[in-house]
Amino acid sequence: MRSIKALLLAASFLALTGCAVNVGGSARRADVPPPPAAVPAPPAVVPGPADDPRLNATLYMQQAEELRRLSRQAFALATIRLPAALRQPGSAALEQADGGAGKPPAVIFDVDETVLDNSPHQARAILGGVRHFDLGLWDEWLSERAATPMPGAVDFVKELRRNNVRVVYITNRECRPRPASPGQDCPQHADTIANLNAVGLGPVAPEDLMLKGQGGWPSDKAPRRIKVAETHRIIMSLGDQFSDMMSVTRRDDSTARARIAADHEALWDTRWVVIPNPTYGQWLDVLPAPTTDMLRPEIRQP
Numbered sequence: 001m002r003s004i005k006a007l008l009l010a011a012s013f014l015a016l017t018g019c020a021v022n023v024g025g026s027a028r029r030a031d032v033p034p035p036p037a038a039v040p041a042p043p044a045v046v047p048g049p050a051d052d053p054r055l056n057a058t059l060y061m062q063q064a065e066e067l068r069r070l071s072r073q074a075f076a077l078a079t080i081r082l083p084a085a086l087r088q089p090g091s092a093a094l095e096q097a098d099g100g101a102g103k104p105p106a107v108i109f110d111v112d113e114t115v116l117d118n119s120p121h122q123a124r125a126i127l128g129g130v131r132h133f134d135l136g137l138w139d140e141w142l143s144e145r146a147a148t149p150m151p152g153a154v155d156f157v158k159e160l161r162r163n164n165v166r167v168v169y170i171t172n173r174e175c176r177p178r179p180a181s182p183g184q185d186c187p188q189h190a191d192t193i194a195n196l197n198a199v200g201l202g203p204v205a206p207e208d209l210m211l212k213g214q215g216g217w218p219s220d221k222a223p224r225r226i227k228v229a230e231t232h233r234i235i236m237s238l239g240d241q242f243s244d245m246m247s248v249t250r251r252d253d254s255t256a257r258a259r260i261a262a263d264h265e266a267l268w269d270t271r272w273v274v275i276p277n278p279t280y281g282q283w284l285d286v287l288p289a290p291t292t293d294m295l296r297p298e299i300r301q302p
């Protein structure tokens with residue numbers, strides 16, 4: 001009995017120290033390193049929707065009550081400012097330097113992420129693994145005419161119409177021929193009017209929607225503002241981008257944009273209203289890659 005116990009203890013010791021145990025005569029010497037075990041290759045990292053840098057911003061657009069409240073507050077502010085904007089002389093357009101006195105009033109809106117919410121398009125891109133803007137998918141989305149209104153937009157547009165203010169939509173949705181619409185130069189124009197009308201932002205007359213490329217309009221919205229200013233006093237401008245209010249260049253970085261904005265405090269305080277859009281925009285386009293370098297861990301005085 002004592003000898004069996006001793007044998008078991010010895011076997012445990014050898015097993016613990018990694019020494020070879022002679023089993024069936026196929027001993028391996030303890031001083032020979034074991035053959036390298038086959039290391040399984042790490043699974044290939046396939047970026048999925050959860051890794052998409054647009055995920056949180058798109059969720060914020062679609063799920064956050066806070067976004068809905070911000071949008072409603074922006075349009076409520078515009079409504080509060082409307083009587084003074086009508087009453088007081090001056091223009092919201094820098095291009096209308098004469099103030100537009102004597103002309104009937106107009107308000108200029110951007111369309112995307114100002115009065116229409118295109119977040120389903122963005123969600124589809126994320127879920128489909130489409131990391132970059134895809135003009136074909138975007139055009140398909142426009143043809144659906146299915147965008148919903150940004151919260152608060154319909155009420156403000158109705159308020160403008162009650163006050164006989166012309167509502168003009170200036171958008172960089174672009175005119176492009178579409179195989180499904182042969183012979184039409186700008187099917188996007190009809191799509192956008194139908195979408196705006198369907199959600200209560202109309203009735204939109206054809207001349208009250210101006211697209212990029214339509215009649216040769218460039219992406220800079222200034223010439224279209226000048227066109228409106230020929231016949232109307234532009235009393236307010238609303239958009240989710242700087243360029244919806246004034247011309248900026250793609251070379252303007254964040255610091256330059258802040259400086260340019262500060263030149264027009266009076267207009268921000270009275271006639272310009274920004275709609276929140278965390279999902280895309282010039283604010284993001286101007287950041288150099290990698291954007292993580294733009295994070296600021298140091299405390300900066302405002």
Ligand SMILES: [Mg+2]
Binds near residue numbers: 111
């Ligand atoms: Mg926009």
